[in-house]
Amino acid sequence: MSSFWIDTFPNILNNYKSLDKNIDTDICIIGGGITGLSIAYSICKHGFKTTILDKEKLAMKASGHTTAKITSQHGLFYKYLADTFSPSFARDYFNANQDAITNIKNIIDENNIDCDFEFQDNYVYTTSEDDVNKIKDETNIVNSFNFNAEYLNTIPLNIPNMLAAIKFPNQAQFNPRKYLKGLCDFIINNNGEIYEDSKVYNIKRSGNKYITSTKNNTVTSKYLVLATHYPIKNFPGYYFLKMYSQTSNVIAIETEQNLCEGMYISSNSPTFSYRTAAYNKKRIALIGGFGHKTGAKIDLSNSYSFLEDEIKKIYPDAKVLYKWNTEDCISLDKIPYIGNFSNLLPNMYVATGFKKWGMTTSNVAANIITDKILEKENKYEYIFKSTRFKPIKNKSEFGNMIKETSHSLILNKFDLPAATLNDIKNDEGKIVTINKTKVGVYKDKNGKIFKVKPVCTHLGCELSWNNLDKTWDCPCHGSRFDYTGKSLYSPSVRNLEILN
Ligand SMILES: Cc1cc2nc3c(=O)[nH]c(=O)nc-3n(C[C@H](O)[C@H](O)[C@H](O)COP(=O)(O)OP(=O)(O)OC[C@H]3O[C@@H](n4cnc5c(N)ncnc54)[C@H](O)[C@@H]3O)c2cc1C
Helix, strand or coil: CCCHHHHCCCCCCCCCCCCCCCEEEEEEEECCCCCHHHHHHHHHHCCEEEEEEEECCCCCCCCCCCCCCCCCCCCCCCCHHHHHCCCCHHHHHHHHHHHHHHHHHHHHHHHCCCCEEEEEEEEEECHHHHHHHHHHHHHHHHHHCCCCCECCCCCCCCCCCEEEEEEEEEEEEHHHHHHHHHHHHHHHHCEEEEEEECCCCCCEEEEEEEECCCCEEEEEEEEEECCCCCCCCCCCCHHHHHEEEEEEEEEEEEEECCCCCCEEECCCCCCCEEEEEECCCCEEEEEEEEEECCCCCCCCCHHHHHHHHHCCCCCCCCEEEEEEEEEEEEEEECCCCCEEEECCCCCEEEEEEECCHHHHHHHHHHHHHHHHCCCCCCCCCHHHHHCCCCHHHHHHHHHHHHHHHHHHHHHHHHHHCCCHHHHCCCCCEEECCCCCCEEEEECCCCEEEEEEECCCCCCCCCCCECCCCCCCECCCCCCEEECCCCEEEECCCCCCCCCC
């Protein structure tokens, strides 16, 4: 599952040591992806002592597996925002993300970060008649914000049956891990501390401080930021009721032909996303899409071949260099949650639900949370207010989530699978019944058996077998575990119970 970014830039992040003593700090940030590191960068500038804890190595989860397009064009989104909220709300969301592009460029210039940053135009295109008018509407609404989006009938990338597109000029792309290395250097040079292999198991409030516990040590701080992707604390934030996870796949390809530049994404399903990147002094392309709700009980074995087939329609000689996937969190109203974790816990902040557009929105989050700590007003804060209850009004998504969760939590408890150990072939995983108990079994390629309790350690949902990555995935909130039971993705913090 290693991405092109991790494989080609593996040791950038200095191998920080794990937390080996109890410490006091001003701000403790849990999570060292682009969100945690952007917030740390921004707050360090104001002289606060900042401590980052990551459970593994930095930028190895979503931020190390992203496609890293830096754009305010989050699909066809602005007509939806204008209709659901208001035109001025849509405009402010747009401006927040456009500002983020400028901010990221300024950070790169000020710190001389060599991260392959390039301005590129971004296109959302369609091959479906149904979306042509949506693209026209989107162009009109975005241009009402004084922007210069273009409605097009042709685009530079040779997509078969392309009908219409909207172009956002001067968007950007970069190498996310090289960028994050630059942020880490700044943080360390500005009184910040970074600890890797320091998984947080518990957070408690004591007086006016937070005590954050790893296995053997604690960090005491006035301010606490949850930048763990899906929040690892359930109460009183209740994010597990207002967010779900989606996994998407990416392949990196090379071709003998000249690659078309620009960033592209389809408006219609299944999603097809495209960008170029620098690789060994040449250009390669990253193709993403074909996503699914994490933990869905579906056959995933064709996930990469779909992307390969699609890119071969454009570059028939495309050769796949890398394949990977990762997940992102999606809120029920599609707006990220940035700000107070809960009204009941002062000075505790969260930034999540980026809907696969976390390059710009993590920068927006860094500015909002920094301003909150500095007690300054932020003109975009109201859009992302994390304690809002509005999302629950999204009845269809909320209904789906409740159905999925109750099915996984309750109904599945009574339904014992008919399969037995003998039904499992080598390199296959299944939930089977052994002594009237459900057991998650994976037989590796040599027939060695791994047995786990197939119940998520986050909130007890029944896990699904992922036949692509050989993982146990939670359909409720997106926690993932490898076949030995090791916790890979939040919100779970504990490994699965191993059964003998
Ligand atoms: C396939 C795909 C493509 C994407 N492409 C784009 C794109 O082109 N442009 C864009 O803007 N966005 C894109 N995104 C979205 C973007 O990658 C994410 O929104 C962003 O990386 C999220 O960053 P993060 O820091 O919040 O999470 P992460 O990068 O996952 O970081 C969270 C960190 O928290 C740590 N952690 C978790 N639990 C604990 C714990 N208990 N204790 C300590 N640490 C913990 C993890 O180890 C991890 O390092 C894409 C997403 C996907 C799925």
